[in-house]
Amino acid sequence: MEKYAVYVPRLIKRKEKFAPGHRACIGCGEALAVRLAFKALDNNIVVANATGCMEIVASQIPYTTWHVPWIHTLFENTAAVASGIEAGYKAMKRKGVQVPDNVKVIAMAGDGGTSDIGLQALSGALERGHDFVYLCFDNEAYMNTGVQRSSATPYGAVTTTSPAGKNSIGQFSWKKNMPEIAAAHNIPYVATACHSYPFDLMDKVAKAASIPGPAYVHILSVCPTGWRSPTDTVVKLGRLAVETGIFPLYEVENGQYKMSIELPKLKPVKDYLKQQGRFRHLSDDIIAKIQERVEIEYQKLVEKAENGSKRAKRKSKTGAAKIST
């Protein structure tokens, strides 16, 4: 109840763009994440949405959940559609056509639409430097088509196309590091976020929209249907994903890494894994393997952030020295 008092006054003031009445599953973390992300933005936006859960649940003719201009075309091309929208506005404005000023293009897709089938279009749009924000709502599998594995599905997770069996532990590969791929394009802003940290998420989305050029925000979205977890643990699971170091929250601003939350000690990954049916079959050995990997990856990230802040300090010192001479 005391948390209620903390959150509600800060959230309720924001205008809803993703209205109630959509068809998402009970306890959908992605719908929550979308709602929060768009609360962080003003009305001067155009949304390009890839095929996926959020498109299907929000747009069935003759209804729409969206209070802002919205377009859906295909699964893999959303970043390219966003490129066209941005270029169209830019050209028309320059040529004196009456169009609204400073429209920000927001592209959104799931993890499959981003890290698998849409990766090429996204890479192209990031590389070309279009002024747009790309939001990846990552629920770690193709949930819309019935829980099939994607390259964002975590190691060991059971999906319908990565079942566990005599010869399989479930997902055989480690989760593709999509935020790093985005960051490798040297774009101005990359961040990770989760609906379980609503203000952090909203701050990052708002910041992404305020920066000219391409920005990428990767948002972990808990999916009780696909993760086989109780619907009332959605927020808790998001927090555990962060607290175990499995899904670290960080920003990469102009190449500088910055951890969003200081975690002096990571919680054991077991705390997170054991609450989800998709990991129920994992042996202690496999869990230990995941634990080891998570710690290594987390440490790498922390070092990047520390090196970044050292570099920043050095830079400011050099700057000061210059002024004194």
Place this chain on the structure above:
Amino acid sequence: MTTRVGIEVSIALADAVKMANADVIAAYPITPQTHIVEHLAELVANGELDAEYIPVESEHSAMSACVGSASVGARTFTATAGQGLELMHEVLYIPSAMRLPIVMAVANRALSSPLSVWGDHSDMMAVRDTGWIQIVVENGQQAMDNILCAFRIAEDKRVLLPVMVHLDGFNLTHVVEPIVFPEQSDVDKFLPAYNYPLPLNPDRPVAMGDFAPPVIFTEAKWAQEVVLRDSKDIILECWNEFGKTFGRQYFPVERYHSDGAKVLLLTVGSFGETAMVAIDKMRAEGNDVGQIRLRLWRPFPFEELRQAVKDADILIVLDRAISFGGPGGVVASEVKAALYNLDKKPRIVSYVAGLGGRDITVAAFEAIIKNGIEIARTGSENEYEIYGVRG
């Protein structure tokens, strides 16, 4: 005052896009379309055309970016060929269903495998059901003229459909022809600035590309069919207006010595001009032959075709693509379907030739017509004939 210049067709086509004052060009290079987009990139780079040129990473993204820019109301152009058209195939269905007036030049090219960069109509035939208006040109002048017409037709509020202008790869794209350039002031009058009625605009939100349950999907598709079918009247209107303004008029079915001729050859694309030479020669030798050429592939000009063949006994249809394991010639198949229910109709002979850039000479056309007449009289066990195949 108009000027006539010797110029490569691709360059003239790109100049037509400049004269149309396009806002956005999103394109990916593919032979034999490259000269078109290279020249457009050059025009944008040197400030002759005020547009955004998006050098996308694939044709799939080229058409996707075009959908994006057209959805906010920008005048949008792209060009592609062969494999590129096939890679964007999935996306082609989107702007026609969403009523987005994109104009695309297609430098017709064969499809792999084996790899061929040369021309035929396999690409054009593969996209006939995507809901676009498809205009086919036979020479550089027609290419330039029909790019201007394409924008006007596409943007007409009674139409609002995307338009492909098909020109044969290499045979047209890479040849230098004498082309009359229109005056910019005439183009501006013919093609005024346009306002897309329902753009994506934060001041007036709309949703595009929603999810349709079975209860509405059929109606959505039928609405699309009706508008494409009805667009023929507006296409005719546009070509009339173009004729009045620029002195060159186009028709859905072009005729050449076809009135009253008992034997007709039907062609699509640039080889039709070679065929005309063969027709002249054969007529001089006393043969009662004529020619018709399809200018409009979609919407299919049923009435004009029926009218054009009403006196003919034999109709030889030339295709530059194969519908494998089926009727062979795609155009012939459609022509047969269009005439089947008529009481009086010509015998139809389907010929496939000119695949993957192989030339069809005047002598070849003569042979095709003569053999075609023979087959029409004696019959053949083949669904279609293929000309000039070895082995």
